[in-house]
Amino acid sequence: MSGHRRVNRDAGPPAATRPKPGPPTQPLRQIPAAEAEAAASSSEPGQLRAPRRRRRRRGRGGSRLPERAIVFVGPMAAGKTSLGKRVARELGIEFVDTDAVFVRKHGVIAEFFERHGEAEFRRLEAEVIAEELAVPGPRIVALGGGAVIAEQTRRLLREHPVVLLMTTQEAVLRTANIARRPLLRDDPEAWGRILEERRGFYEEVADVTYRTDRATKEQLARRVAQWARGYERQRRRADGARRHRDAAHEPSEGE
Numbered sequence: 334m335s336g337h338r339r340v341n342r343d344a345g346p347p348a349a350t351r352p353k354p355g356p357p358t359q360p361l362r363q364i365p366a367a368e369a370e371a372a373a374s375s376s377e378p379g380q381l382r383a384p385r386r387r388r389r390r391r392g393r394g395g396s397r398l399p400e401r402a403i404v405f406v407g408p409m410a411a412g413k414t415s416l417g418k419r420v421a422r423e424l425g426i427e428f429v430d431t432d433a434v435f436v437r438k439h440g441v442i443a444e445f446f447e448r449h450g451e452a453e454f455r456r457l458e459a460e461v462i463a464e465e466l467a468v469p470g471p472r473i474v475a476l477g478g479g480a481v482i483a484e485q486t487r488r489l490l491r492e493h494p495v496v497l498l499m500t501t502q503e504a505v506l507r508t509a510n511i512a513r514r515p516l517l518r519d520d521p522e523a524w525g526r527i528l529e530e531r532r533g534f535y536e537e538v539a540d541v542t543y544r545t546d547r548a549t550k551e552q553l554a555r556r557v558a559q560w561a562r563g564y565e566r567q568r569r570r571a572d573g574a575r576r577h578r579d580a581a582h583e584p585s586e587g588e
């Protein structure tokens with residue numbers, strides 16, 4: 334939703350109806366300090382009233398999850414599938430991987446590439462993504478790394494909170510299952526080249542960016558879940574501030 338490519342988690346996402354204007358002001362958000370996370374999650378012995386206050390705020394809808402998919406994008410093997418699953422578990426919501434949906438409908442991706450080519454894969458991939466993004470309610474949807482190439486998909490992503498996961502070629506070559514990724518199978522070093530071709534698209538659609546090569550999955554899952562919980566509240570604040578600004582600039586009668 335919203336709109337803008339957003340990399341600073343303190344800033345609220347924009348108006349629901351406006352397209353996300355790119356490019357972002359900062360291309361990559363640094364992982365927040367470990368102390369900040371520890372402070373956010375600590376139970377602070379002795380301050381028995383704090384949890385009660387927090388619960389009441391939630392009761393007023395302060396940390397309601399968006400009633401639409403929170404979408405994970407990013408280059409191949411950045412961690413969209415594995416981290417997406419963890420965040421969904423952390424938030425207690427459904428997880429969907431559009432590559433897995435593709436495989437159920439059309440068969441194994443590497444084989445599909447060989448038989449039908451990449452263009453046909455992209456066409457059907459965009460179709461699967463459109464169907465999944467149309468499902469209402471809070472859920473996590475992880476896309477394949479090349480999904481953002483499709484203009485239709487980028488347009489649909491304007492209406493969703495989008496998390497961009499970034500990593501390095503070095504980390505990918507260390508951890509990823511290259512054999513399952515047809516675009517890397519013959520030339521794993523193509524990863525960096527492909528990322529550069531798509532970087533602008535990732536930045537166009539993202540609301541926030543996390544580096545997956547600098548923190549554990551557990552740490553990241555908590556951070557992303559926390560961002561997702563705060564998303565609606567920040568969006569409402571940003572909308573309110575925008576309406577206030579617009580009203581202040583409206584010409585008064587007679588002007």
Ligand SMILES: Nc1ncnc2c1ncn2[C@@H]1O[C@H](COP(=O)(O)OP(=O)(O)O)[C@@H](O)[C@H]1O
Binds near residue numbers: 414475545547
């Ligand atoms: N901090 C991390 N976050 C996410 N994945 C990580 C992390 N560290 C290592 N990995 C590994 O990187 C790989 C990412 O694969 P996957 O989740 O399939 O990525 P994608 O869906 O983006 O292609 C997995 O093998 C995962 O275990």
Ligand SMILES: O=C(O)C1=C[C@@H](OP(=O)(O)O)[C@@H](O)[C@H](O)C1
Binds near residue numbers: 410414442476477516
């Ligand atoms: O980047 C890409 O073009 C692709 C990424 C893959 O998904 P992951 O990003 O989950 O590996 C999968 O959709 C297909 O192999 C193509």
Ligand SMILES: [Mg+2]
Binds near residue numbers: 475476
């Ligand atoms: Mg994946």
